[in-house]
Amino acid sequence: MEFQYKERHPIHFDCNVKFWGQEQREANQIFEGNNIRQEYVLHYVISGKGIFSSSNHKVAHLKAGDVFILPKNVPCFYQADEEDPWSYFWIGFTGTSVEQIISLSSLSATNFIHNVDGTNFEKSLKELYSALHENDTPLNSLLVLSHTYSMLYYLLHDFPGKKKFRPNRVTELYSSIELFIKNNYSKNINISDICTEFSISRGYLNQIFSKCTNISPQEYLMKVRMEKAKRLLYSSDYSIQTISSMVGYNDPFTFSKAFKKYSQVSPSKYRENIQQ
Numbered sequence: 001m002e003f004q005y006k007e008r009h010p011i012h013f014d015c016n017v018k019f020w021g022q023e024q025r026e027a028n029q030i031f032e033g034n035n036i037r038q039e040y041v042l043h044y045v046i047s048g049k050g051i052f053s054s055s056n057h058k059v060a061h062l063k064a065g066d067v068f069i070l071p072k073n074v075p076c077f078y079q080a081d082e083e084d085p086w087s088y089f090w091i092g093f094t095g096t097s098v099e100q101i102i103s104l105s106s107l108s109a110t111n112f113i114h115n116v117d118g119t120n121f122e123k124s125l126k127e128l129y130s131a132l133h134e135n136d137t138p139l140n141s142l143l144v145l146s147h148t149y150s151m152l153y154y155l156l157h158d159f160p161g162k163k164k165f166r167p168n169r170v171t172e173l174y175s176s177i178e179l180f181i182k183n184n185y186s187k188n189i190n191i192s193d194i195c196t197e198f199s200i201s202r203g204y205l206n207q208i209f210s211k212c213t214n215i216s217p218q219e220y221l222m223k224v225r226m227e228k229a230k231r232l233l234y235s236s237d238y239s240i241q242t243i244s245s246m247v248g249y250n251d252p253f254t255f256s257k258a259f260k261k262y263s264q265v266s267p268s269k270y271r272e273n274i275q276q
Helices: 098-103 120-131 138-158 169-187 191-198 202-212 217-235 240-246 252-263 267-275
Strands: 016-024 040-047 049-054 060-063 067-070 076-080 087-094
Touching: 016 138, 040 098, 040 120, 087 120, 098 138, 120 138, 169 191, 169 202, 169 217, 191 202, 191 217, 202 217, 217 240, 217 252, 217 267, 240 252, 240 267, 252 267
Parallel strands: none
Antiparallel strands: 016 087, 040 067, 040 087, 049 060, 049 076
16 A cells, blocks of 8 residues: 655744624715725625725725725725615635735725635635634634635635735745744754854744734744644554653653643643543
């Protein structure tokens, strides 16, 4: 039997839903809130008509089945139709990758798309909006995350722009550092070793992680080590001393102290609990 193994080197994307809502507008009603947003706010027209324009773009006449986006830090104007005022729902996105993803779609040219009816993008957008109505449980948070990335995938698939994807330096560096940690955590590496490997300062390393994730480099390194230790405690009969060495700790006492801080129980107690 042929054995195949291939390691992935994925690009890290950071995109999350910050808020959402729905509204039925009155005839000729103009949006009077802050029209310069700090997020990217995607709107789907459920019914009716209206007009929309953004800085340096012509006015667009939109109707049910169209979408428009309020780009971050860009002035926009939109108004309901006099005879058939629109209703729409919106979802606000935040994250370091949102701008880059939007720039790869046809949304980037005019900030709106006509007639998304029947597309996988429309379906995934509605599924995301539906999931946002559920309670904020860990399970539903995963569902929302899944629908978010599915929607963005179909946005680029169904409505691609002319720009080709080119990861920025921060994204590329984060992916490379993440891979380096996963490949070398067992070798007793530390933050200085990571900085030396990539010829960057501690301050810049922290900036990279701040932009791409919500934990520090030290916390990420510990997370990789501790999650591997948990798997070894569960699936093997290795001693605590052996496991500590396998996850990059020369001293079992230091490992046990770090494990207890991470998991609230000692390694031996953790193994005992999962075997009951």
